[in-house]
Amino acid sequence: MDGNGRWAKERGLPRIAGHREGSASVRAVLKACAEYGVKFLTVYAFSTENWNRPQEEVDFLMELFGQTIDNEVEELMANKVKLRFLGRLQKFSPELKQKMSKAMEQTKDNDRITLNVMVNYGGRAELVDAVKEIVAEGRREIDENTISQHLYTKGLPDPDLLIRTASELRVSNFLLWQIAYAEIYVTPVLWPDFRRDQLKAAIEAYQKRLRKFGKTAEQIDAG
Ligand code: FPP
Numbered sequence: 309m310d311g312n313g314r315w316a317k318e319r320g321l322p323r324i325a326g327h328r329e330g331s332a333s334v335r336a337v338l339k340a341c342a343e344y345g346v347k348f349l350t351v352y353a354f355s356t357e358n359w360n361r362p363q364e365e366v367d368f369l370m371e372l373f374g375q376t377i378d379n380e381v382e383e384l385m386a387n388k389v390k391l392r393f394l395g396r397l398q399k400f401s402p403e404l405k406q407k408m409s410k411a412m413e414q415t416k417d418n419d420r421i422t423l424n425v426m427v428n429y430g431g432r433a434e435l436v437d438a439v440k441e442i443v444a445e446g447r448r449e450i451d452e453n454t455i456s457q458h459l460y461t462k463g464l465p466d467p468d469l470l471i472r473t474a475s476e477l478r479v480s481n482f483l484l485w486q487i488a489y490a491e492i493y494v495t496p497v498l499w500p501d502f503r504r505d506q507l508k509a510a511i512e513a514y515q516k517r518l519r520k521f522g523k524t525a526e527q528i529d530a531g
Pocket residue numbers: 309310311312313314315327330331334351352353354355358369372373376377425474
């Protein structure tokens with residue numbers, strides 16, 4: 309969800325104002341995804357590296373996560389949204405962890421759309437955690453499925469579309485394993501301005517892509 313800081317700066321506002329507006333984009337994009345029949349939306353809300361930001365900004369984001377849970381769970385229930393927080397959750401305060409667990413428990417049977425919020429998340433950290441689990445289980449036979457089934461995203465399909473806002477041309481340690489065949493869409497739009505119309509444009513661009521998964525275009529045409 310890049311560009312929150314830039315959005316605020318352009319308006320002479322503090323960075324945190326950009327994060328607040330960015331949370332409104334999450335709501336708008338989630339609603340549009342549900343209407344379009346998208347089953348999974350995964351947002352990168354806080355990386356393992358984001359702890360290095362100014363303390364005031366980190367504190368604000370922690371506060372915002374808690375507030376968002378308090379304010380939104382009722383509406384998530386009404387709209388049958390399953391909410392999941394994925395990442396190294398152990399690092400959060402006991403209070404925030406408790407809010408996250410409670411919200412996950414409350415929404416776990418909702419089946420219209422799943423919103424995965426990646427927090428204290430890093431793709432490399434996720435792979436390390438997966439390998440540790442596999443070793444602890446004493447497994448010897450390891451294939452791609454073994455890895456997939458030990459990631460935080462176990463049981464979820466790999467993403468079809470990766471949207472990168474604010475013109476960033478990096479993967480930034482996001483879902484390293486899972487995006488192997490994702491289609492990438494980069495837009496200059498800053499995350500707080502990314503709403504329904506921008507999502508629609510991203511999906512339309514995706515629909516024009518030919519997904520080959522290593523095959524030739526001719527093989528795909530032949531079915
Ligand atoms: C990156 O933009 C954004 C973040 C590190 C925070 C994103 C968090 C939210 C939008 C809150 C959403 C809340 C929930 C519960 C889903 P940036 O700060 O790097 O912007 P810049 O690149 O312009 O500096």
